[in-house]
Amino acid sequence: MNSKEVIAARVAEELKDGDIVNAGIGIPTLVPNFIPADLDVFLHSENGILGVGPTPEDDKIDENIINAGKKPVTVKEGASYFDSASSFAMIRGGHVDVSILGALEVDETGQISNWAVPGKPVLGVGGAMDLLEGSKKIFITITHTTKDGQPKIVKQNKYPLTSLRKADLIITDLAVFKVTDNGLVLSEIFPNSSMQEVKEKTEGAFYIDEKLKST
Amino acid sequence: MNSKEVIAARVAEELKDGDIVNAGIGIPTLVPNFIPADLDVFLHSENGILGVGPTPEDDKIDENIINAGKKPVTVKEGASYFDSASSFAMIRGGHVDVSILGALEVDETGQISNWAVPGKPVLGVGGAMDLLEGSKKIFITITHTTKDGQPKIVKQNKYPLTSLRKADLIITDLAVFKVTDNGLVLSEIFPNSSMQEVKEKTEGAFYIDEKLKST
Amino acid sequence: MDKTIVMTKAVSMIKSGDTLMVGGFGLVGCPLKLIKGMEDTSLKDLTIISNNLGEPGKGLGRLVLQKKVHKGIGSFFTSNPDVVSAYQNKELDIDLMPQGTLAESIRAGGAGIGGFYVKTGYGTKIAEGEEVRYIKGEPYLFQESIRANVALIKAHKADRFGNLIYLKSARNFNPIMATAADLVIAEVDEIVEVGDLSPEEIVTPHLFVDYLVLAGGD
Amino acid sequence: MDKTIVMTKAVSMIKSGDTLMVGGFGLVGCPLKLIKGMEDTSLKDLTIISNNLGEPGKGLGRLVLQKKVHKGIGSFFTSNPDVVSAYQNKELDIDLMPQGTLAESIRAGGAGIGGFYVKTGYGTKIAEGEEVRYIKGEPYLFQESIRANVALIKAHKADRFGNLIYLKSARNFNPIMATAADLVIAEVDEIVEVGDLSPEEIVTPHLFVDYLVLAGGD
Numbered sequence: 001m002n003s004k005e006v007i008a009a010r011v012a013e014e015l016k017d018g019d020i021v022n023a024g025i026g027i028p029t030l031v032p033n034f035i036p037a038d039l040d041v042f043l044h045s046e047n048g049i050l051g052v053g054p055t056p057e058d059d060k061i062d063e064n065i066i067n068a069g070k071k072p073v074t075v076k077e078g079a080s081y082f083d084s085a086s087s088f089a090m091i092r093g094g095h096v097d098v099s100i101l102g103a104l105e106v107d108e109t110g111q112i113s114n115w116a117v118p119g120k121p122v123l124g125v126g127g128a129m130d131l132l133e134g135s136k137k138i139f140i141t142i143t144h145t146t147k148d149g150q151p152k153i154v155k156q157n158k159y160p161l162t163s164l165r166k167a168d169l170i171i172t173d174l175a176v177f178k179v180t181d182n183g184l185v186l187s188e189i190f191p192n193s194s195m196q197e198v199k200e201k202t203e204g205a206f207y208i209d210e211k212l213k214s215t
Numbered sequence: 216m217n218s219k220e221v222i223a224a225r226v227a228e229e230l231k232d233g234d235i236v237n238a239g240i241g242i243p244t245l246v247p248n249f250i251p252a253d254l255d256v257f258l259h260s261e262n263g264i265l266g267v268g269p270t271p272e273d274d275k276i277d278e279n280i281i282n283a284g285k286k287p288v289t290v291k292e293g294a295s296y297f298d299s300a301s302s303f304a305m306i307r308g309g310h311v312d313v314s315i316l317g318a319l320e321v322d323e324t325g326q327i328s329n330w331a332v333p334g335k336p337v338l339g340v341g342g343a344m345d346l347l348e349g350s351k352k353i354f355i356t357i358t359h360t361t362k363d364g365q366p367k368i369v370k371q372n373k374y375p376l377t378s379l380r381k382a383d384l385i386i387t388d389l390a391v392f393k394v395t396d397n398g399l400v401l402s403e404i405f406p407n408s409s410m411q412e413v414k415e416k417t418e419g420a421f422y423i424d425e426k427l428k429s430t
Numbered sequence: 431m432d433k434t435i436v437m438t439k440a441v442s443m444i445k446s447g448d449t450l451m452v453g454g455f456g457l458v459g460c461p462l463k464l465i466k467g468m469e470d471t472s473l474k475d476l477t478i479i480s481n482n483l484g485e486p487g488k489g490l491g492r493l494v495l496q497k498k499v500h501k502g503i504g505s506f507f508t509s510n511p512d513v514v515s516a517y518q519n520k521e522l523d524i525d526l527m528p529q530g531t532l533a534e535s536i537r538a539g540g541a542g543i544g545g546f547y548v549k550t551g552y553g554t555k556i557a558e559g560e561e562v563r564y565i566k567g568e569p570y571l572f573q574e575s576i577r578a579n580v581a582l583i584k585a586h587k588a589d590r591f592g593n594l595i596y597l598k599s600a601r602n603f604n605p606i607m608a609t610a611a612d613l614v615i616a617e618v619d620e621i622v623e624v625g626d627l628s629p630e631e632i633v634t635p636h637l638f639v640d641y642l643v644l645a646g647g648d
Numbered sequence: 649m650d651k652t653i654v655m656t657k658a659v660s661m662i663k664s665g666d667t668l669m670v671g672g673f674g675l676v677g678c679p680l681k682l683i684k685g686m687e688d689t690s691l692k693d694l695t696i697i698s699n700n701l702g703e704p705g706k707g708l709g710r711l712v713l714q715k716k717v718h719k720g721i722g723s724f725f726t727s728n729p730d731v732v733s734a735y736q737n738k739e740l741d742i743d744l745m746p747q748g749t750l751a752e753s754i755r756a757g758g759a760g761i762g763g764f765y766v767k768t769g770y771g772t773k774i775a776e777g778e779e780v781r782y783i784k785g786e787p788y789l790f791q792e793s794i795r796a797n798v799a800l801i802k803a804h805k806a807d808r809f810g811n812l813i814y815l816k817s818a819r820n821f822n823p824i825m826a827t828a829a830d831l832v833i834a835e836v837d838e839i840v841e842v843g844d845l846s847p848e849e850i851v852t853p854h855l856f857v858d859y860l861v862l863a864g865g866d
Contacts, residue, residue, distance in 0.1 A: 018431050020637045040431040040591075042637065046747065047673040048820050050635045063676065064816040070674040070727070077625035078591045080632035081816055083823040083851075084673070084699070085755040088748030092542025092766060093609060095637045116773065121735055123742060124726035125774065130748035133768045134542055164771035233649050235855045255649040255809070257855065261529065262455040263602050265853045278458065279598040285456045285509070292843035293809045295850035296598055298605040298633075299455070299481070300537040303530030307550060307760025308827060310855050331555065336517055338524060339508035340556065345530035348550045349760055379553035534761070543752070544783035547762035565762035565792060574783060595848065630813065631849050 003173035006190060007141045009034040010171050011100055014139060015041050019097045022046065022131055025069040027141040028100040042078075044096055046127040048087045051079025068127060091127070092134040099135035101128065103142050103167075105157045108204030110166030110179030112140055113159035132163035144172040144201050151203040153177070153184070174198055177206060185209050218388035221405060222356045224249040225386050226315055229354060230256050234312045237261065237346055240284040242356040243315040257293075259311055261342040263302045266294025283342060306342070307349040314350035316343065318357050320372045323419030325381030325394030327355055328374035337375075347378035359387040359416050366418040368392070368399070389413050392421060400424050432590040435641045436648045440615045441467040443641075444476075444580055451536065451607040452480040452490060453583040456509070459600030460489050461584040461617035463645050468493060477501040479536070479578055481529065481603055483513045497521060503576070505529035526556070531573055533606060538575035540609025540638075545574040581611035584645075585634065588618040589625070592639030593632045601633065608638040615641045650808040653859045654866045658833045659685040661859075662694075662798055669754065669825040670698040670708060671801040674727070677818030678707045679802040679835035681863050686711060695719040697754070697796055699747065699821055701731045715739060721794070723747035744774065749791055751824060756793035758827025758856075763792040799829035802863075803852065806836040807843070810857030811850045819851070826856040833859045 001009060004027050012034035015021060022044045023031050032054065035041050043052035045067045052067060053074035061072040090096060103112040115129070116122040132138060142152045153170065170177040175198045176188035184206035189198055195212075216224060219242050227249035230236060237259045238246050247269065250256050258267035260282040267282060268289035276287040305311060318327040330344070331337040347353060357367045368385065385392040390413045391403035399421035404413055410427075441464065444450065454460025465484075469492055476499050483502050484491030491510050493499050499516075501523035507513045516522035527535070528550045538546055547570035551557045561572040583604040586597035594616055596604060608614050616639050659682065662668065672678025683702075687710055694717050701720050702709030709728050711717050717734075719741035725731045734740035745753070746768045756764055765788035769775045779790040801822040804815035812834055814822060826832050834857050 042591075044637070045817070047676075048817050050637060051629070062816065064818045066674070066676050066817055068673075070676070075629060075816075078589060078593060078627075078636065079629045080593060080635040081629050081814070081819050082635065083819050084747070084751040084821045085824045088751050089537075089541030089609065090635075090637060092748055092768060093540045094542065095540075095609070121732060122773075123732055123735060123744065124724040125744055125746050126724040127747040129746040129772065129774075130768045133770075134748075160773040162772065163769075257809075259855070260599070262458075263599050265855060266847070277598065279600045281456070281458050281599055283455075285458070290598075290847060293807060293811060293845075293854065294847045295811060295853040296596070296601050296847050297853065298601050299529070299533035299603045300606045303533050304755075304759030304827065305853075305855060307530055307548060308758045309760065310758075310827070336514060337555075338514055338517060338526065339506040340526055340528050341506040342529040344528040344554065344556075345550045348552075349530075375555040377554065378551075534759070538764070541752070542766065542768075544765035544767070544781070544786065544788040546756070546764040548760065549762070550760075563762070568762065570762040598847070628849075629816070 003143060004030060006173050007171050010176065011139055011141055014169065015039065015098065020044055020095065022096050022099045022135065024099070024101045026102040028102060029069065031100055044090065046087050046091065048082050048084060049075060049079060051076045088130050091130045094134055094136060096135045098137045098139060099131040100139045100141060101131060103140050103152070104159050106140055106142065106153050106167065106170055107157045108155055108183055108206065110184065111157065111161055111164065112167055113157045114162050116160045118159065128162050132165050138165070138167040140167040140170045142170070142172050144174045151201055153202045153204045155204050174201065183207060186212060218358060219245060221388050222386050225391065226354055226356055229384065230254065230313065235259055235310065237311050237314040237350065239316040241317040243317060244284065246315055259305065261302050261306065263297050263299060264290060264294060266291045303345050306345045309349055309351060311350045313352045313354060314346040315354045315356060316346060318355050318367070319374050321355055321357065321368050321382060321385055322372045323370055323398055323421065325399065326372065326376055326379065327382055328372045329377050331375045333374060343377050347380050353380070353382040355382045355385045357385070357387050359389045366416055369418045389416065398422060401427060433592045433639060433642045434590060434621060435643060437463055437467045437643050440464060440641055440643045441471065443613060444468065444473060446473050447475045448579040449477040449479065451578040451581040451611055452478055453602065453604035453607050454489070455481055455602040457485060457489050459584050459602045459604055461582045462489055464582045464615065464617050464643060465489055465493065468498070469496060474498050475500045477503065479503045479576065481505050481532065483507055483510055485510055486512050494522065501525065505532045533603065535573050535576045536603070536610050537606045539577040540606060543575050545572055547572055578611040580613045580615065581607040583607050583614065583616050585616050585618045587620045587622050587627065588616060588642050589622050589627055591624055592616070592636035592642060593627050594618070594634035594639060595627060595631060596633055605634050608634045614639050615643060617643045617645050619645050651810045651857060651860045652808060652839060653861060655681055655685045655861050658682060658859055658861045659689065661831060662686065662691060664691050665693045666797040667695040667697065669796040669799040669829055670696055671820065671822035671825050673699055673820040675703060675707050677802050677820045677822055679800045680707055682800045682833065682835050682861060683707055683711065686716070687714060692716050693718045695721065697721045697794065699723050699750065701725055701728055703728055704730050712740065719743065723750045751821065753791050753794045754821070754828050755824045757795040758824060761793050763790055765790055796829040798831045798833065799825040801826050801832065801834050803834050803836045805838045805840050805845065806834060806860050807840050807845055809842055810834070810854035810860060811845050812852035812857060813845060813849055814851055823852050826852045832857050833861060835861045835863050837863050
C-alpha cells in the first residue's frame with residue numbers, strides 16, 4: 001500500500017454498520033475500497049446520490065452518474081437520487097454520520113483549512129463548509145507533511161478556516177490523532193513510523209495517549 | 216341553478232386556459248363543475264395534489280385521495296402528488312394563479328376575514344392565510360348576506376383579517392365587484408337582482424362601473 | 431441491516447413528556463397502528479406536532495380523549511370537537527400556525543435551518559408580538575424551525591434499509607417529518623426487497639429512517 | 649395546452665442584462681442546447697446563477713469566453729481556468745457561496761421565503777460583514793433568498809403540460825431552479841403523452857414550467 005492507501009485503510013476501520021458517509025475528493029475517495037464487504041456503509045455524494053458504488057470500468061461509464069468531484073461512479077442497490085437542496089438539507093440537518101475530508105492544514109485545536117489559499121483568487125468553496133458544519137463526525141485525512149516537508153498539523157492555520165467546527169479524528173500516513181476538548185491526542189503510530197518522526201514532523205502541540213506511552 | 220351554483224358558474228367564467236387554481240371549501244368546491252371542457256384548468260389542493268378531478272361515485276372512492284376539505288376526490292391525467300412543504304412552497308412562491316375562497320366578511324377595501332370569530336376559540340387557520348398571501352389572484356365567493364340577512368360586504372370587518380392582501384374580485388349571488396386601489400367597483404348585477412337590492416344589501420361603500428350606469 | 435421492529439418495541443421508545451411529530455392530513459397518511467399502540471399505555475404529557483389532532487374517537491383524537499396530550503401544535507383543530515372541548519376545559523394547550531408555516535418550519539428543522547421569514551400572517555392577529563423584518567422592501571414574519579424527539583410517520587412501501595415511497599395524497603406531512611426528529615419510526619403497508627424501489631422514485635432516502643413497523647404486522 | 653417551442657424562440661425570450669439560473673453540476677444536467685443557442689447572439693451583461701461556470705470551452709464556459717457573462721453567482725468556479733482568468737482580468741464579477749447555502753437560497757426564492765438562517769460559514773472569511781443571529785443559543789448567518797428572470801434547466805422527460813422527471817445525478821440544481829424564476833424553460837430529452845408519467849414519480853409538477861425545448865430538436 002502506498003501512503004495514501006495506508007490512510008484510507010485506517011479510516012475505513014473507523015466506519016460502522018449503517019453509517020452514512022460523505023467522502024470528499026483526494027484521499028477520501030480511496031476509503032470505499034477498504035470498507036469490509038459485510039458492512040452496510042452508505043456513501044452520500046452532495047450532488048444528489050445516496051448509495052454511491054465503485055468507479056465503473058471505462059466502457060461502463062454512465063455520464064449521468066457522477067460524484068461531487070465530477071468523476072464517474074456507479075450506484076448500489078437501494079440507492080436514491082435527489083436535488084441539491086435536499087442533499088444539503090441532509091448534510092446541514094445532521095443526517096450524515098461521517099464526513100471524510102482532506103485539508104491543507106489542521107491546527108492544534110482540530111480546526112481545519114481546506115478551501116482557500118491567501119494571495120490566490122478564492123473562486124471555489126463547494127460543499128466543504130456545509131459538510132464540516134453539519135456532519136456528526138469529521139475525519140480528516142492528510143499526508144503528515146506537504147510535498148516540501150512542511151508540517152500540516154500546525155500551531156495556527158495560515159490559511160482561512162473552513163469552519164469553527166473541529167475535526168474528530170486526524171489520520172495521516174504516520175499516525176492517528178484524536179481531537180479532544182483539551183487539544184490533539186496522539187493515539188496511534190503506524191509501523192512505518194516512530195514517536196520521534198511524528199514529533200519532528202508535527203508543529204502543533206499534542207498529548208500522547210496513555211496506551212501509547214506504555215508501549 | 217341555486218344561488219351557490221350561480222356564484223360558482225360566474226367564477227368559472229373568469230378562468231383561463233392553463234390556470235392553476237386552488238378552490239377552497241364551500242362554494243368554491245362547486246366551481247370545477249362549471250369549467251368548460253375545452254379549457255385546461257388545473258386544480259391544486261394544498262394537502263398535496265395538482266390536477267384534482269371530480270368527486271368519485273361512492274363505490275369508486277379511494278381513501279388516499281382527498282382534497283384539503285378532507286373530502287374524497289379523483290385525479291386527472293397529468294396530475295402529481297407532493298408533500299405539504301412543497302405544496303405551500305407553490306402557494307407562497309406565487310405559482311398558483313387563482314385562489315377561490317369563501318369569506319365571513321369583506322370590507323370596502325377588499326380585505327377579507329375567513330378564519331376566526333371573536334369570542335369563540337380560534338383553533339383553525341389551515342391554508343387560508345397562505346393562499347391569500349401567495350396567490351396571483353384572489354376571487355372571493357360569498358352569498359351577499361348572512362343567513363339572517365346581514366350584509367357580508369361591510370365598512371369594516373368585525374372579524375380578524377386573514378391577510379392585509381386584498382381580493383381581486385368578489386362574486387356574490389347578486390353581483391360582481393372588482394377590487395381597485397380606490398375601493399370596490401360594482402361591475403355586474405345578476406338578472407335575479409337589481410341595483411336597488413344590491414345597494415340595500417351592501418354595507419360597504421362601492422363605486423359603480425361606467426358600463427353598468429349606462430344600462 | 432434491517433430496520434423492521436414490532437409495534438410494541440416502537441412504542442416503548444416513546445417517553446412521557448416527549449414531543450412527537452405525527453404525519454397525516456386528518457386520518458389520511460396517519461400512522462394509525464402506532465397511535466393505537468400508544469393507547470392504554472402510561473404515556474402522558476405529550477406534545478403533538480400534527481396538522482390536526484385526529485377526528486372524534488379516531489387517530490390522535492383517541493390520545494386526546496385519554497388525556498395523554500399536553501399540547502397540540504398544528505394548523506387546524508376545529509374539525510375535532512373533542513379537541514375544542516379539551517382546550518376549553520384547559521386540559522390541552524394549543525399552538526396554532528398557518529399550514530404553510532407549519533410545514534416549512536418542520537422542513538427547516540430537518541434541514542439545519544435555524545429560522546426563516548414568510549409573509550403569511552403579516553398584519554393579522556397571529557402576528558401580534560411577532561418579529562417583522564423588511565426584505566427587498568416587503569414585510570416578513572420570523573419563524574423558528576421546529577424539531578421533535580420522535581416522528582411517527584406513515585408510508586406505503588419501504589425496503590429494509592428504510593427507503594420510503596408514499597401513496598397518493600397520503601404523502602402530505604410524512605416526508606418532511608421524517609427529516610425533523612431525533613428518532614423516526616415509519617409505519618408501512620409493505621416491506622419490499624432492497625432494489626425493488628427505483629432510485630428515482632424513492633421519496634424519503636433511508637438515512638432519515640430509524641425503524642420500520644408493518645401496519646398489518648405484530 | 650402544449651408548452652413545446654423551438655430553441656430559437658426560447659433564446660429570444662432572454663434579454664441582455666438578465667439574471668439567469670442555469671441547472672447542472674459541471675456539465676451533468678446542464679441545458680447544453682439552450683446554452684449553445686445563446687452563443688454568437690448579441691446577448692450580453694448576463695448574471696449567471698449556477699454551481700459552476702462550465703468547463704474550458706464547454707457549456708457556460710463558452711459564454712464566459714464570449715464575454716457575455718457580467719457576473720457569476722455559484723459555489724465552485726475553480727475547475728474552469730477561463731473563469732479564473734476572466735476574474736483576474738476584471739472581466740467577470742464573482743459571488744461565491746457555500747454550495748448548500750446556494751441551493752437553499754434558490755429553493756427559498758421559489759418558495760416565498762424572504763431569507764433564512766444557516767450555520768454554514770459562521771466564523772469564516774465568507775461570513776465577514778454578514779449578519780449573525782443566535783437561535784436556541786447557536787450562531788447562524790442570515791441569507792436572503794434569490795430569484796432570477798429566467799431559469800434554463802435540463803430534465804429527462806416531460807409531458808406536454810410540462811411535468812418533468814430527471815435522470816440520475818443529472819437532477820441536481822434543476823428542480824429547485826425550476827421554482828425560482830419568472831420564466832422557466834426546460835430542455836428535455838423526450839416529450840411523452842400526458843398520463844405517461846406516474847403522479848407519484850413526477851419531480852417537477854407542470855405549474856413551475858413555462859416552456860419545453862427538445863434537446864435533440866430544432
